[in-house]
Structures are given as structure tokens and as C-alpha cells.
Amino acid sequence: MTDQETPRVDLTTPAGLVGETDEGAQELLPRAETNPAELGRERGSVLRVPEDTPAGDPSDVDVEAPDDETMIINFGPQHPSTHGVLRLMMELDGETVVRTKPIIGYLHTGMEKTGEELTYQQGATNVTRMDYLSPLTNELVFSMATEALLGIELPQRAIWIRMLLAELQRVASHLMWLATNGMDLGSTTMMIFGFREREMVLGFFEKTTGLRMNHNFIRPGGTAADLPDGWEDDVSVIIDTIEARLDDYDQLITGQPIFRERTEGVGAITADEALALSATGPILRSTGIAWDLRRTMPYLAYDKVDFDVIIGTYGDNFDRYAIRFNEVRESIKIIRQVLDRMPNGDYRVQDKKVTPPPRARIDESMEALIHHFKIFTEGFKVPEGEVYTAIESPRGEIGCYMVSDGSAKPYRMHIRGPSFVNMQSLPVMLHGGLVADAIATTSSVDPVMGESDR
Amino acid sequence: MSVAAGVPASTSTGQDVVFPSLAEYHDTVTAYKVDGFALLSDLTAADYLTHPGRRLPDGVAPERFEVVACLLSLSAARRVRVRVQVPEDPAVVASVWDLYPGAEAMEREVFDMFGIRFTGHPDLTRILMPDDWEGHPLRKDYGVGRVPVQFKEAPGPR
Numbered sequence: 001m002t003d004q005e006t007p008r009v010d011l012t013t014p015a016g017l018v019g020e021t022d023e024g025a026q027e028l029l030p031r032a033e034t035n036p037a038e039l040g041r042e043r044g045s046v047l048r049v050p051e052d053t054p055a056g057d058p059s060d061v062d063v064e065a066p067d068d069e070t071m072i073i074n075f076g077p078q079h080p081s082t083h084g085v086l087r088l089m090m091e092l093d094g095e096t097v098v099r100t101k102p103i104i105g106y107l108h109t110g111m112e113k114t115g116e117e118l119t120y121q122q123g124a125t126n127v128t129r130m131d132y133l134s135p136l137t138n139e140l141v142f143s144m145a146t147e148a149l150l151g152i153e154l155p156q157r158a159i160w161i162r163m164l165l166a167e168l169q170r171v172a173s174h175l176m177w178l179a180t181n182g183m184d185l186g187s188t189t190m191m192i193f194g195f196r197e198r199e200m201v202l203g204f205f206e207k208t209t210g211l212r213m214n215h216n217f218i219r220p221g222g223t224a225a226d227l228p229d230g231w232e233d234d235v236s237v238i239i240d241t242i243e244a245r246l247d248d249y250d251q252l253i254t255g256q257p258i259f260r261e262r263t264e265g266v267g268a269i270t271a272d273e274a275l276a277l278s279a280t281g282p283i284l285r286s287t288g289i290a291w292d293l294r295r296t297m298p299y300l301a302y303d304k305v306d307f308d309v310i311i312g313t314y315g316d317n318f319d320r321y322a323i324r325f326n327e328v329r330e331s332i333k334i335i336r337q338v339l340d341r342m343p344n345g346d347y348r349v350q351d352k353k354v355t356p357p358p359r360a361r362i363d364e365s366m367e368a369l370i371h372h373f374k375i376f377t378e379g380f381k382v383p384e385g386e387v388y389t390a391i392e393s394p395r396g397e398i399g400c401y402m403v404s405d406g407s408a409k410p411y412r413m414h415i416r417g418p419s420f421v422n423m424q425s426l427p428v429m430l431h432g433g434l435v436a437d438a439i440a441t442t443s444s445v446d447p448v449m450g451e452s453d454r
Numbered sequence: 455m456s457v458a459a460g461v462p463a464s465t466s467t468g469q470d471v472v473f474p475s476l477a478e479y480h481d482t483v484t485a486y487k488v489d490g491f492a493l494l495s496d497l498t499a500a501d502y503l504t505h506p507g508r509r510l511p512d513g514v515a516p517e518r519f520e521v522v523a524c525l526l527s528l529s530a531a532r533r534v535r536v537r538v539q540v541p542e543d544p545a546v547v548a549s550v551w552d553l554y555p556g557a558e559a560m561e562r563e564v565f566d567m568f569g570i571r572f573t574g575h576p577d578l579t580r581i582l583m584p585d586d587w588e589g590h591p592l593r594k595d596y597g598v599g600r601v602p603v604q605f606k607e608a609p610g611p612r
Contacts, residue, residue: 105582278556405505416496
């Protein structure tokens with residue numbers, strides 16, 4: 001903390017603060033107007049200046065192109081391949097990307113603020129809308145944070161139902177990614193195939209939860225209902241079909257010369273860079289680091305099932321493709337074990353203060369009616385405390401930091417979205433690549449803007 | 455807790471939490487990074503304006519804001535949470551961007567949502583809200599706002 005304390009404007013005065021947030025301040029500035037630290041963006045925010053050199057020294061930054069030969073262009077926010085409303089400001093030197101700045105916030109709806117106004121009972125409806133491609137993962141992390149504060153332990157069946165749904169969700173999310181990644185690389189066949197198979201999983205979710213997306217099914221205390229009758233047959237058909245078709249996709253895509261040309265060696269990131277930029281999920285695993293929270297810090301019953309953690313070597317787009325592709329197979333492996341070993345019992349904890357009483361009890365018991373009324377009007381109170389829980393979402397580590405002041409609403413509810421954090425590795429991956437590959441690389445980060453902007 | 459000797463520590467629901475002072479914050483995070491906490495998994499903040507009486511270990515004076523950094527050691531599969539008290543005025547804290555470049559977007563989000571400034575951050579601008587937005591939405595004295603609805607005259611939070 002010596003020479004680094006030289007912000008561009010004086011942050012300690014109100015005038016300086018206004019200047020900092022002035023119109024256009026978020027944008028990528030021309031080379032001549034920006035500070036060396038920010039210029040380091042093209043190297044992934046100077047990865048890293050050696051410790052003995054002060055970061056403020058302009059000679060640290062290797063300026064490859066003079067100012068008048070580069071061009072700053074906007075990519076998005078309304079571009080078919082930006083996966084939502086992501087805007088990338090890129091500095092191009094001819095066809096080569098020099099600097100990139102992701103500009104986000106177009107989908108910001110203040111969900112963390114909303115979360116402070118909803119009870120724990122209602123909160124799952126809010127968080128499920130963040131990562132709309134894997135809503136059950138959001139509900140799961142929110143519920144686990146609430147349960148950690150409550151200090152309740154779930155029945156085994158609830159845990160295994162959650163694991164089944166989380167893995168089906170991973171299959172659906174990765175299939176969706178295969179589809180959109182295929183589309184970004186020009187394979188409309190893959191797009192149709194991916195959506196078709198994902199629809200099978202969503203059909204099962206609809207049967208189970210009543211909705212294709214945004215289920216509000218995993219709730220603090222367990223799940224909203226038991227699995228429907230005949231769920232074993234439904235799930236068996238889904239995973240058998242998807243497993244057989246994965247081999248088709250393998251033939252269609254994996255060995256295809258055009259696909260390999262466009263992904264191998266493109267958008268590479270090293271393990272050090274990925275760690276420094278807090279990247280998790282397939283991005284971190286593609287660099288060869290076997291970090292999967294299901295294995296390394298097990299939650300639910302992941303320590304009782306057998307599966308492999310898929311890792312890559314080169315950290316390029318092809319590795320990330322291969323990781324997601326094979327993770328579908330691993331998820332299917334887990335789902336098979338859940339099918340065989342699903343325990344009997346309750347699907348939610350029998351704690352009168354947390355879970356509403358069954359419908360039949362309300363008709364015969366006054367107490368049950370009161371409990372039902374209290375839970376749905378006031379919600380249940382959660383002991384004072386704070387907790388951070390993290391699980392492995394299809395995109396990486398999704399975390400929930402929750403502070404309770406002892407009331408029925410979270411005092412602070414923060415979701416650490418993997419899309420938000422992983423977006424920071426995009427400038428590193430894109431640096432030095434062609435602008436045409438930017439689309440494939442953006443896709444390989446798999447950002448969901450609803451979660452990134454929250 | 456050999457890493458951050460002298461810093462008040464506690465556990466919350468089985469998780470390790472340390473409470474460095476504002477001046478110790480950067481050094482504490484540095485010590486953890488040297489100790490193998492290679493990944494900054496989360497950095498956020500909380501505004502304790504309406505909940506001042508929270509539980510804190512002895513020797514930690516509560517302030518309005520708290521910046522919370524969650525560090526992760528991959529080799530030890532261990533997490534530690536660093537909670538630093540940040541006064542209301544001036545709400546300024548050292549940036550850990552020089553240790554973890556991944557803090558860049560997270561600190562920008564905290565600045566955007568809480569108005570806490572980070573010294574040493576290369577590009578402290580709003581990230582989620584529009585550039586010309588006034589105020590910091592996740593502060594507790596920032597209203598939730600509501601859409602006017604016909605026949606619902608009572609002003610409520612929602």
C-alpha cells in the first residue's frame with residue numbers, strides 16, 4: 001500500500017466522487033486518457049506487476065499498438081451471441097483484440113434489495129430468477145444458507161431429492177450451453193438437438209414442480225413436495241435417451257475439423273490467471289486444477305456417490321467444451337446412483353416452526369392452522385448470525401452470504417454469482433485473439449446475465 | 455489461527471471468521487494469501503445501520519459498514535472470512551485488488567451498492583447501476599421504492 005494509492009481522481013471529496021461516476025466513466029477510455037493500471041486490462045488487469053515494481057509506473061505496461069491505430073468498438077448489448085444483454089467494449093488492432101471491458105448491469109433489478117424485503121419462506125422465489133438456466137441451484141444455495149443459520153438437519157430423502165434435481169439441472173444447463181455454443185460456432189443442428197434434450201429434463205421438472213423454470217421447489221427445510229409417482233421411470237428414460245444421444249453429439253461435434261479449428265488453442269487462460277481472477281467452475285477446471293466443490297468440499301450427499309471431476313490441460317475453448325460435455329455424463333452417473341439408492345422418508349424437516357403442516361392436519365387441528373397462518377403471514381424467525389454457503393453450480397461456485405438479525409427476513413442476502421465473477425477472465429482470454437473468436441470465447445465462459453446483474 | 459496473530463477471531467455456524475481493524479485489513483489478507491489462500495471467492499459488504507447491536511468479538515468496535523471478504527484455500531479445502539468494520543464517514547477501505555485481481559468487479563459492485571470507496575482500485579466506477587445514478591441502493595437508508603398502483607393508497611415498502 002505505497003504507490004498504489006494514486007486513484008485517478010480524488011475520492012475523498014464529494015466532487016471527486018461525482019466525477020468518478022460521471023456519464024461514461026464505466027466505459028473503455030482511449031489509450032491516451034486512461035491510467036496504466038487500467039491499461040493493464042489487456043493483460044488481465046496486469047497479471048501481475050512484479051511485487052517490487054510500483055503499479056503506477058507507466059513503463060510497466062507494454063503498449064503494443066499506438067493510439068491512432070486501434071479502434072474501440074461496441075459488441076452488444078443486443079447481439080445474438082452475447083447470451084443476454086452483455087456489452088463488450090473492445091479495443092481492436094485490425095482484427096486482433098487488444099483490450100476488452102465487459103459492461104454489465106442491463107438486467108439489474110435489485111434482487112439483493114428485494115431479498116431483504118421478502119421472508120425466508122418467500123426468498124426462494126426471488127433467487128430462483130437469478131440464474132434462469134439453472135434455477136434449482138440458486139434455490140439450493142439460498143435454502144442451505146437459511147438452514148445453516150437455523151441449524152436444522154434435513155431428512156436423508158430431502159437431501160437425495162435435492163441432489164437428483166441439482167444433477168438434472170446441471171444436465172439441462174450444460175445441454176443448453178452445448179446448444180448455444182453450437183449456434184455461436186455456426187452449428188444450428190447442435191442448437192436444435194441441445195434444446196430438444198433440455199426440454200425432456202424441463203418436462204420432468206414441470207411434472208415435479210409445476211413449472212419448467214423458476215420452480216421455487218427447493219425451500220428452506222426441504223423441498224415443496226415429494227417426487228411424483230413413477231419418477232424413477234421418467235428419470236430413467238431421460239438419462240438413457242440423453243446418454244445415447246451424447247454419443248451422437250460426440251460424432252457430430254467433437255471430431256469435427258471446423259469445430260476443432262475454431263476452439264483448440266482459442267481463448268486460452270492459465271491456471272495462475274484463472275485463480276488470480278477468482279474464476280471457478282469449468283474455467284478453473286479447464287486449466288488443470290481439479291476444483292469441484294462437490295468433491296473438494298462436499299455438501300448434500302456428494303461424498304456418498306461416485307463420480308469423476310473432469311479437468312482440462314490447456315485452458316482453451318475446446319477444454320471447456322470437453323469438460324461440460326463430459327460433466328453431463330458424470331451427472332448421469334450420479335443420477336443413476338440416486339435412482340438406486342433413494343432413501344425413504346420425509347421430503348422436508350418436521351419442524352413446526354419452519355415447515356407448514358400438511359393439508360390434512362389443518363382441517364383437524366387448531367394448532368396446525370395457526371402454524372400454517374403464522375408461517376405464511378409472518379414467516380419463521382431465523383436466529384441472529386451470518387453465514388456463507390457455496391455450492392457448485394454448472395457455471396462455478398455460487399455462494400450465498402446471509403446475515404440474519406433474528407427477524408423473519410434476511411438482514412442482508414448476497415449471492416456470489418459465478419457469471420459475475422467469471423466475466424473478469426474474458427479480457428484475458430480475448431487478448432491477442434481474433435474478433436471472430438470473441439464470440440466463441442464469450443460463449444465458453446457461459447455467462448447468464450440474470451445472475452451476473454442480479 | 456497462526457496466520458493472523460493478534461486479530462480477533464471467532465466462528466460463525468462452524469466457519470472461521472477474523473475481524474481485523476481497518477488498518478490491519480490489507481496486511482491480514484496478505485498474510486492469508488501467503489499462507490495459501492489463493493482464491494478470493496467473494497467480496498461483499500453489509501450496512502448495519504438498523505442493526506447496530508450485532509455480536510462481535512471483544513475488541514471489535516461496531517461501525518456502520520462491514521466489508522466481508524471470503525478467502526478460499528484450494529490446497530487445504532478451507533475457507534476463511536475476513537470482516538472489517540468500515541466507518542460511515544469516510545467510508546474508505548484499502549483495495550485488495552493488488553493481491554487478488556478478481557476483486558476488481560466485486561469491489562466495484564460494493565462501491566456501486568454501498569458507496570464504500572476502495573483506495574488502490576484501478577477503476578472504481580459503477581458496475582450495475584447507470585453511470586448517472588444517485589445514491590447507493592443497498593444502503594439501509596435507501597428506500598425500496600414502489601410502483602404506484604391504483605386502489606392501493608397506503609404507502610408501504612412494497
